[in-house]
Amino acid sequence: MFKTHKVMNKIKLYILAIATFSLSLFSCTDSFLDVDQETSIGDDNFYKTIDDFEMALVGCYDGYQRTGSDGTTAFPITSEVLSDNCFGGTGNTDGRAYQLLDRFDKGQSPSDNDVFNSTWATYYTGIFRCNILLKKLDEVSFEGEEETIARIAGETHFLRGLLYFELVRLFNKVPLLTEPTTDNVPQADPADVYKLIAEDLKFAAENINYPAWSASWASANDGRATQWAAKAMLGRVFLFYTGYYGKSDLEGVVDKAYVLKGLEDVYDEGGFSLVEDYKNLWEAACSTPIEESNTLENSWVGKGNQEAIFSQKFNYTSDYNGNSDGNRWLIMLGMRNTNWSPYGKGWGACTVNPKLFTAFESGDTRRSASIIDLASEGIESVFDFKDQREYTGYSNKKYTPMCYPDGTTTVEGLGEGDFQISQYQDYIVMRLSDVMLMAAELGSDRAETFLTEVRHRAGLDPVSVTPENIMAERRFEFAFEGIRYWDLLRQGIEVAASTIAETNVPVLSGNAEDYVSIDKEDIIATKGFMQIPNTQITLSDGVLVQNDGWK
DSSP states (O other): OOOOOOEEEOOTTTSOOEEEEOOOOOOOTTSTTOOOOOOOOOGGGOSOSHHHHHHHHHHHHHHHHHHHTSGGGOHHHHHHHHSSSBOOBOBTTSOSHHHHHHHTOGGGOTTOSOTTHHHHHHHHHHHHHHHHHHHHHHTOOOTTOHHHHHHHHHHHHHHHHHHHHHHHHHHSSOBOOSSOOOSOOOBOOHHHHHHHHHHHHHHHHHHOOOOOOOHHHHHHHTTOOOHHHHHHHHHHHHHHHHHHHOOSSBTTTBOHHHHHHHHHHHHHHSOOOOOSSGGGGSTGGGEEEETTTTEEEEOOOOTTOTTEEEEEOOOSOOOSSSOOOSOTTHHHHSEETOOBTTBOEEOOBSOBOHHHHHHSOTTOTHHHHHEEETTTTTOTTTOOGGGBSSBOSEEESSSOOBBOTTSOBTTTTSTTOOTTTOOOOOEEEEEHHHHHHHHHHTTOTTHHHHHHHHHHHTTOOOOOOOHHHHHHHHHHHTTTTTOHHHHHHTTOHHHHHHHHOEEEEEEEETTEEEEEEEOHHHHHHHTTOOOOOHHHHHHTTTOSOOOTTOO
16 A cells, blocks of 8 residues: 555635545455555656556556445435335434435434535545546656546546546536646536446546456456446446436436446456355345354355455545545444344444335345344343434345344454454445346347346346336345446336335334324425435525526
């Protein structure tokens, strides 16, 4: 790992302070991000060699990684709180920021009008890094290295497109920065943002030229954006944009035929395959505590496996001195103050809605791989009821802290060994099964095969290929992966609101009877988008305008 001095530059007003070039990188074991160098760099002695540009690219990956180190409002956990998969949960005496999100109701926590402030600034930090690198790439020419330069540009475009895609889905109207600037830029029409996203991902798909997936390639390059990741992400962007905004294509950049061809390319040429046993995708789901040796045995396929097309990387080297490379949101999902090996303690967020648990078909192996059933697994006897808000009896299993049989966290002895900041589970952003179901949804002539293969792995019989069946399959296949809410929203705000709305669902808060109600009209009023941070609106002197439903 190496460190650099940070060359700071303020983006005027609405972006608090972002690094024009900051490479406080994280070292990820067995990945291209492994570095062992210490240096001080700046524009005057940098961007001179191919290696400089490779290093700057890692800084862009670091910018994206830091959006996942943002803790309570990182994109994956926010997406789950917003969905019908989960309630807000957390501690019984904690603030109600997650209830604000869960209910789309600022009245739940009137003082929390800045809940996304750090999120907003972190995303623009990553975007700013990408913009600088792309600008510098336009200013150089390395004879004989054209393919390398195109690949670096492709990966940078992918990261910028992904950053904007997450940002615009959260807030809808956001400033569109395509080059480094200190201007006070107003919010753009979402169509313009999606046009840039489509252009970025198309450029990445056509300019990155990595080989098909193999275990040996992944061991050195896990976490890199590939042409396969770009083609897959174009499918996700296309389905959301055309669905929510009622458009026929991605602003003239790519159409349905282009997107479907890309998804089928991923399946046919990317070298990926479905992991045979679904539970083996998730470490906690396939781990068995061995008390005699105080260890965990598992059949986990590991990071960079044959089904993971793109992942957000984390490591245990976080500390409280500026190194921020751990999975900070993971601890939110752990069972409240309760260790039950292999599941480690956390802050009890995102308690699972019982209707999801009961909705799985009989025999669907994905339920036990996705959800901790505290009663059937014997955990209720030791659970900290008095400190848990909105207890439902169910917790997320895919992304949870882990511990050994004696209650020692699995991060003990790694880096700081701090269970709050040292979690290092990667977030799988895109899997092959998603590509298959998106291709089926877009009308692939292999739609029946794709849907059947996904269901077969889950232990289920085939069903007919219909939009309803595909969407239902996505619900169970991708539970707790940050996808469900956006699948609902792209069907229209009325569908999303009607599906998420709840009336007096019984829960326990502080071991006392409580209820969760979510008003459909509150969701409709927001159009499904989040509140712009009040600090950013203030800093912009009113150039930024608050979203509907949050004013």
